[in-house]
Amino acid sequence: MDVKTCLEKLGYVGVLNFATVDEDGGPQVRNISAVHYEGTDIYFLTARGKSFARQLYRDGRVQISGYTRYKETIRISGIALEAPEEEQLQWRDILYREQPYLENVYPGETKNIDTIFVIKNYTIEYFCLSTRPITREYFTVGDGILKPKGYRITEACIGCGKCARVCPQKAVYKVTDKDVGNVEDETVYKALDKGEDKPGDKSGGKSGDKSGDKATGKGGSRATPNSYIIRQNNCLQCGNCFENCPVKAIRRH
Numbered sequence: 001m002d003v004k005t006c007l008e009k010l011g012y013v014g015v016l017n018f019a020t021v022d023e024d025g026g027p028q029v030r031n032i033s034a035v036h037y038e039g040t041d042i043y044f045l046t047a048r049g050k051s052f053a054r055q056l057y058r059d060g061r062v063q064i065s066g067y068t069r070y071k072e073t074i075r076i077s078g079i080a081l082e083a084p085e086e087e088q089l090q091w092r093d094i095l096y097r098e099q100p101y102l103e104n105v106y107p108g109e110t111k112n113i114d115t116i117f118v119i120k121n122y123t124i125e126y127f128c129l130s131t132r133p134i135t136r137e138y139f140t141v142g143d144g145i146l147k148p149k150g151y152r153i154t155e156a157c158i159g160c161g162k163c164a165r166v167c168p169q170k171a172v173y174k175v176t177d178k179d180v181g182n183v184e185d186e187t188v189y190k191a192l193d194k195g196e197d198k199p200g201d202k203s204g205g206k207s208g209d210k211s212g213d214k215a216t217g218k219g220g221s222r223a224t225p226n227s228y229i230i231r232q233n234n235c236l237q238c239g240n241c242f243e244n245c246p247v248k249a250i251r252r253h
Contacts, residue, residue, distance in 0.1 A: 001126050003139050006074050007037050013066035013074075018044070020055040020062055028055065034099050036091065040141045042076070042119040043083065045095050045102070049113065056080050056117055064119075071129040078122025078144055082115060091116040133169035133234035148253035150230070150237040156249035157227040163241035163250065164228055171234035172241060175227045 010016060015033045022028045030052060034045040042064075046052045056062065064076040083091055092114055096102050106114060121142035128135040140146055153163065153172075164172040230241070242250045 001135075001137050003040060003124060003141055006124050006126055006139065007040070007042075009068055009072065010035075010064075010066045010074055010076075011037060013068060017065045018052070018062055019065070020052065021059055022051070022055055023058070028052070034095050034102060036095050036098060040120075042122075043091050043095070043116055044080075044118075045092065045114055045116055047106075047113045048115045053115060053117075057082070062119065073125075073127040073129075075125040075127070076119070076122050077125075078119045078141075080117040080119050083118045088116055091118075133171055133231075134236060136233050136235065136237075150232060150235050150253050151239065151242050151250050152253060153228050153230060153241075154249050154251055155227075156247055158247055158249070159227050160246060161228065162244050162246060163230075166240045166244045168238065168240065169234050169236055171231045171236070172228050173231060175229060 015031050016035060017029055018032045019027055019029045028051065032044055032046075036043040046056075060079040060081065062078065062080045066074050068074075092111070095116070096111070102111070121144045122140075123144040123146045124139040124141065126135070126137045126139070138146055159174075161174065164170070164174065242252065
């Protein structure tokens with residue numbers, strides 16, 4: 001998976017959920033189909049007087065999600081900014097060509113109330129439930145900043161293996177001798193958080209493509225004999241390991 005493919009899949013979905021925060025701090029979600037992808041830039045249209053636009057003017061934070069027929073969730077988190085005034089007509093014309101129904105919504109000169117927003121810096125979370133184990137990957141675009149999610153096993157691990165037994169996706173594995181000595185953010189944990197296979201596995205993972213970088217995880221733990229590590233790109237983030245660890249050696253990111 002890569003950024004380009006994620007955006008193409010959102011294009012196939014067509015109607016996307018856009019979430020913002022209102023004046024009272026509450027969540028607001030609406031469906032938007034007037035979306036145009038230009039490289040990795042995401043352009044979308046609304047009217048200046050709508051609550052949606054006012055929320056974007058005030059805060060800018062937006063989260064977009066789409067769900068494919070293959071049980072894939074693609075979630076984009078970023079900051080939406082109003083496109084420059086000199087570019088507004090260009091992008092509006094493109095959106096009206098791609099979405100002819102808009103002419104029925106805002107006929108003639110009434111479309112002058114429209115405004116175009118663009119998202120250039122964002123993160124993508126790709127989450128697929130149709131694979132076994134499940135697949136989870138993260139990407140950053142532009143200056144998007146990824147906030148770590150999920151769980152990690154700390155050095156307090158006693159090696160009892162209960163976390164591995166209760167994991168519904170078998171995403172927890174036991175450290176072997178070849179893993180010993182890898183420290184925080186080095187081979188073992190860094191590879192896992194990037195969606196790669198554990199050291200020694202030749203299948204490996206893909207690196208980010210030219211349109212965006214695959215995120216590098218932070219906050220790993222030292223690999224010690226008989227301890228366990230979570231394979232982050234197969235983790236459901238359900239918290240079963242966290243709740244069942246007898247010595248509370250598992251921490252939330």
